[in-house]
Amino acid sequence: MMVLADRVALARGWRRAFIALVAGAIGALAMPPFGVFPALALSLTPAVWLLDGTWKSPSRAGALKEAAFIGWLWGFGYFVAGLWWLGAAFLVEADQFAWALPFGVFGLPAGLAFFPAFGFALARLLWTPDSWRVITFTLGLTISEWLRGHVFTGFPWNNPGMALGQNLWLMQTASLVGLYGLTFLAVAMASAFAVIGTGKTARERWTAPAFALVALAAMVVFGALRVPDGPVATIDKVRLRLMQPNLPQDAKFNPANREAIMRRYLSISSADHDGRPPTHIVWPESAFPFLLHRDPASLAQIGALVGRNALLITGAARMDQPLPGEQVGKFFNAIQVIDGRGSILSSYDKVHLVPFGEYVPKFFDALIRAVGLRQFVHIPGGFEPSATRATLTVPGLPAVAATICYEAIFPGEVLPEGPRPDLILNVTNDAWFGQTPGPYQHFAQARLRALEEGLPLIRAANTGISAIVDPYGRVVASLPLGTEGVLDSDLPAAILAPVSAQYGRFVLTATLVICLMASIARHRRRVSPI
Known part of the structure; x- marks a missing residue:
């Protein structure tokens, strides 16, 4: 192990670049749908060793540049391996977008890689020759991940914390620290194994990995104790029906096929399953290739479907009335609530x-x-x-925190201002990405929001994964990716707001500040040029 660590640290030129790229790509195996957490250790351990090797740089500025370049290469490998499926969207209308596929598959990862580049450079700025550098490295990467989730509107997809955010017991820690807290823990535990190959004594080599394993075991125990043995209570007089049409995002989804699309939706949604009629039918994002609110015939068909005792909640594009002098109004990606008369009762516009x-x-x-x-x-x-995130009012349901598509991937941002809602609704259309890891990753992130907020999740997706998730992150019922059908279920009740929902940002900030101060102090006392 020590020989391997030395060889990685001393690698230069194309060998260093190759190790960084491959190490980053291996880390993507820790993300959904694979969920191989040890892959994150195999990814971050050589990253620490590569940073160890920057001590030979003739100047501090040179060392920081080397560290940033290593971080960029690591990030590029990580994001290409984890987000390659974005290329599928460029093939939906291949005649128009196929030529730009490389920009999506490689261009976006190239841009996102600047965040870990910053994180690696920040860590190298405070680097020390002892085991504490694991915490310094964790600090740098956690800060860079927080920035990735917020800068330029944010894109926290495949955050390293998701390596711990898939297993039911491990993910319960998110109820205390949220996604970015999971990121801190995941990076710290995964990179702790780097000291096995660099410690000068047995104590130095094994203390950090031992702490990592103890922390992992503690998370398992906490999760096992937190998850109740039985199901949570359900909301009275609510029966949900989620419709998953599995409609491809191609030429079939166009205004010329509006009648065929409506027939398909109505046929699937009206199927009788367990004899219990639904009170609320949910259709996915942008379900129509036309403006539903301007199509009386389609609204009448929906009204006939739901009748007097039910409502439809559906994704649908809508357009405001044009202003004087304008030919068309502003378009919004919306969720609309429709009753048995075909009337739109309320609406939510995507933020x-x-x-x-x-x-x-x-x-x-x-x-x-x-x-x-x-x-x-x-x-x-x-x-x-939309200018503000508003609560969606749905008769017969508790207050709804509505999210459309990837709005559900932003921790701490899914709830509107004001009183806490009692459920999260997510409608989405992942047909753009076909049978790839993308829809699995999207669902995993939406599921973690339910756990962080202590709220049930209703998720209707065009091609899947549609599901009902309880406030503990347990999947009550689901429809697999790439299938057509309906999902009938009761609605789980919310639980008290977890610590992460109330104090998650304070816990994260306090942790990072303490670690930063400690890293600065230890760096000033360092005795090695590393």
Whole structure:
């Protein structure tokens, strides 16, 4: 082990680059749907050794540049291996977007890799020759991951904390520390094994890994004790039906097929399963290739489906009335609630839009249009974001925190201001990404939001994964990816807000500040040029 650590630390040129790239790619195996947590240790252990090797740089500035480059290479490997499935979206309309596929598969990872580059450089700035460098490394990578989740609208997809956010018992710790707290723990435990190959004594080699294993065991015990033996209580007089049409995101999904699409939705949704009629039917995001609120015939068909005793909750694009002098109004990606008369009772407009998917950021607008591109959705000018995140009112249901598509991946941002809702609703359309890891990763992140907030999750997805998740993150019922059908279920009740929902940001900030101060103090006392 010590020989291997030395060889990695002393690697230069293409060998160093190759090790960093491969190490990053291995880390992606810890993400859904694979969930191989030891892969994160195999990924971060050589990353620590590579940073050890920067001590030969003739200057501190040179060492920081080397560390940043190592971090960029590691991040590029990690994001390409974990996000390659984004390329599937460019093949839906291949005649228009296939040529740009490399920009999605490699361009986005290249940009995201600057975040771990910053994290590695920050860690190297405070590097020490002892086991504490594991904490310093964890500090740098956790801060960079927090930045990735917030800068430029944020993109916290495949955060390293998700390596611990898939197993039911391990993920319970998120109820205390949230996703970024899981990231701190995951990086610390995974990188602790680096000292086995660098410690000068047996105590130095095994103390950190022992702490990591004890912490992992403690998480398992906490999770086992926290998850109740039986199901949680359910909401009276609520019976849910989630419709998963498994409609491909291709030429079939266009206005010319509106009648066929409606027949398909109505047929699937009206199937009788257990003899208990639903009170609330849920359809996925942007379910229609037309403006539902301007189509009386379709609204009438929906009204006939739900009758007097039920409601439909569906994703649907909507358009405001155009302003004077304008030909078209503003478009919104929305959720609408429809009753038995075909009337729209309430609506929620998406706040956090997908850059380049639902709109083109103004900074890139001229460049994108110069090369003949547009956002993926066929909406003139793209969608407009809602100014505020509002509670969705649905008769017969508790207050709803509505999220559309990837709004559910942002920890601490799924609930509206004001009184705490009693459930999270997520409607999405992952048909863009086919049978790839993408939909599994999306579902895993939405599931963790339920646990962090102590709220049940209702998730309706076009191609899957549709599910009902209880406040402990347990999947009550689900429909697998790539299948057509309906899912009938009762609605689990919410539990008291967990620590993460109330104090998660304070816990994370306090932890990072303490570790930063300790790292600065230890760095000033260091006795080695490493």
